[in-house]
Amino acid sequence: MGSWVRDLSHTVIDADLLDGVSKEISGCLAAASFAEALDDSGAELLEDVWVDLTASRSASSRQFTLRGTIRTTVQLECALCLEPFQRQVALDLNRCFVIGADPANQSSEVQMTLDVVFVANGRLALLPVIEEELILDLPMVPYCRTECAGLCPGCGSNLNVESCSC
Numbered sequence: 001m002g003s004w005v006r007d008l009s010h011t012v013i014d015a016d017l018l019d020g021v022s023k024e025i026s027g028c029l030a031a032a033s034f035a036e037a038l039d040d041s042g043a044e045l046l047e048d049v050w051v052d053l054t055a056s057r058s059a060s061s062r063q064f065t066l067r068g069t070i071r072t073t074v075q076l077e078c079a080l081c082l083e084p085f086q087r088q089v090a091l092d093l094n095r096c097f098v099i100g101a102d103p104a105n106q107s108s109e110v111q112m113t114l115d116v117v118f119v120a121n122g123r124l125a126l127l128p129v130i131e132e133e134l135i136l137d138l139p140m141v142p143y144c145r146t147e148c149a150g151l152c153p154g155c156g157s158n159l160n161v162e163s164c165s166c
């Protein structure tokens with residue numbers, strides 16, 4: 001095996017192949033794959049996203065689950081001092097997917113309804129699922145530390161690292 005790592009950026013989970021079995025999905029999704037989705041948030045991934053997941057489906061069940069962990073490092077900009085800072089991300093994923101069209105809305109292939117995601121053709125792309133989890137985990141207002149002193153409103157000095165004479 002060596003240091004070869006599976007790139008899962010284009011992985012599609014096929015529910016047909018999961019019937020009555022569990023499959024391990026371990027590897028990484030390239031940081032660049034998330035750039036577009038994270039663009040609006042101002043967040044930037046500093047490393048690839050590592051996943052260690054298990055997809056499982058009971059025999060002939062209409063549902064399957066995806067469980068495991070997601071890990072990466074994200075760079076955010078502090079809302080007070082405007083300095084970039086790093087945040088370790090370690091998330092537990094536990095999601096349930098239903099094979100078939102969402103009865104409430106049949107206009108798109110994958111429909112989100114509360115915690116249940118309908119997958120019309122039984123084929124689920126992994127990347128959007130991980131993207132959604134990462135975006136939900138981002139803080140609404142990022143702070144570099146709990147006691148960030150911010151910028152001086154008079155001269156703009158970063159009060160975490162210097163004092164000013166205002």
Ligand SMILES: [Zn+2]
Nearest residue numbers: 078081144148
């Ligand atoms: Zn700050």
Ligand SMILES: [Zn+2]
Nearest residue numbers: 152155164166
């Ligand atoms: Zn000042």
